[in-house]
Amino acid sequence: MRSLEKIKRGNVDTRRDFLKxxxxxxGATSLGGAALGAGGxxxxxxxxxxxxxxKNRQIVWRLQTYxxxxxxxxxxxxxxxxxxxxxxxxxKIELYTADEIVSTDELFEALKRGEIDAIxxxxxxxxxxxxxxxxxxxxxxxxxxxxDVSVLFNEWGLQDIWAEAYGRVNGVNWLGAxxxxxxxxxxxxxxxxxxxxRGLRLHTFPTAGKFLSRFGVIREDIKADDVKIALxxxxxxxxxxxxxxxxxxxGWADIANYFLTNSISGAWCGSYFANSKSWDSLPSHLQExxxxxxxxxxxxxxxxxxxxxxxxxxxxKKLQLTTIPDYEWKLIESEGYLFWxxxxxxDPLNAKVIKIFEKYRETVKKAEQT
Numbered sequence: 001m002r003s004l005e006k007i008k009r010g011n012v013d014t015r016r017d018f019l020k021x022x023x024x025x026x027g028a029t030s031l032g033g034a035a036l037g038a039g040g041x042x043x044x045x046x047x048x049x050x051x052x053x054x055k056n057r058q059i060v061w062r063l064q065t066y067x068x069x070x071x072x073x074x075x076x077x078x079x080x081x082x083x084x085x086x087x088x089x090x091x092k093i094e095l096y097t098a099d100e101i102v103s104t105d106e107l108f109e110a111l112k113r114g115e116i117d118a119i120x121x122x123x124x125x126x127x128x129x130x131x132x133x134x135x136x137x138x139x140x141x142x143x144x145x146x147x148d149v150s151v152l153f154n155e156w157g158l159q160d161i162w163a164e165a166y167g168r169v170n171g172v173n174w175l176g177a178x179x180x181x182x183x184x185x186x187x188x189x190x191x192x193x194x195x196x197x198r199g200l201r202l203h204t205f206p207t208a209g210k211f212l213s214r215f216g217v218i219r220e221d222i223k224a225d226d227v228k229i230a231l232x233x234x235x236x237x238x239x240x241x242x243x244x245x246x247x248x249x250x251g252w253a254d255i256a257n258y259f260l261t262n263s264i265s266g267a268w269c270g271s272y273f274a275n276s277k278s279w280d281s282l283p284s285h286l287q288e289x290x291x292x293x294x295x296x297x298x299x300x301x302x303x304x305x306x307x308x309x310x311x312x313x314x315x316x317k318k319l320q321l322t323t324i325p326d327y328e329w330k331l332i333e334s335e336g337y338l339f340w341x342x343x344x345x346x347d348p349l350n351a352k353v354i355k356i357f358e359k360y361r362e363t364v365k366k367a368e369q370t
Contacts, residue, residue: 058089062117063120067097068225082296130169140264148360178270181305186244203236205241245309
């Protein structure tokens, strides 16, 4: 059985060897296609387009998602399949799942260097070095639902702030944000109150982990495909990076026993990024097609997650539901808004985001009272 330290470290050397070899043979816009082999392994073979004149060669992108293979089947692969079909041979996107080329925390730098062409992930896990990244993944109490993410980005100004923040980063184009599932704790021991947080070792996102540490939670950062191993080995007590849908889809519900119904965020928030040279080299119609497929991906995730969250909460048999009483949960909410003020002090753009959150919260509250 592997130790937690080995699980955290993962197969970094193997990935780096892969990168060196693939960079030589493929380049930033590869002409070698990645075929899906038996067992889901990608096998590289020369593209038939390599003998064509340069203007007729197929554009090939490598896109890595933070989602594992089982989850990617639902949250990104359908949109990539549509893109590849509609592109009619002009362009092909090769999809790689969590940590397949590089580990998620190295992904942003790999994108800047052109080792991959695009990313789908929460900014918080990518080590972007951009202060506003703390608001993605699961920022406490900012989004009550997935719809709030869309509204705040498209109607309340977050889109402009993200564009400004990433406009300062050389080599990367931020393409847009969308929402995923809500935040819950899936654990091997029941949680009934604040006392049960103390000493709890959880795999979770950086900012969410920082917030939960105020209540005694210990954050463990584990490779996505190794979470089940860590749970079985009892190296961690649970996961705090999804709703109940992923607990079932990824097999966590086969090992963990409990699902906490309280949630510090009603939706995950994440982005699509592209290498600037790769993006700028695309014809405008392929740029627009990519954006349309992003929009489809955002929409599909929302209805898939909502449907499964509802069904599994109502009829799922693997996890016992527990709840922290309202009077204790209000203490956590109050601490969340203090956390907002601390994050606002980090950077002027962070302060602008918090100001929008506060105004939106006030507006929603007023609307609910009328």
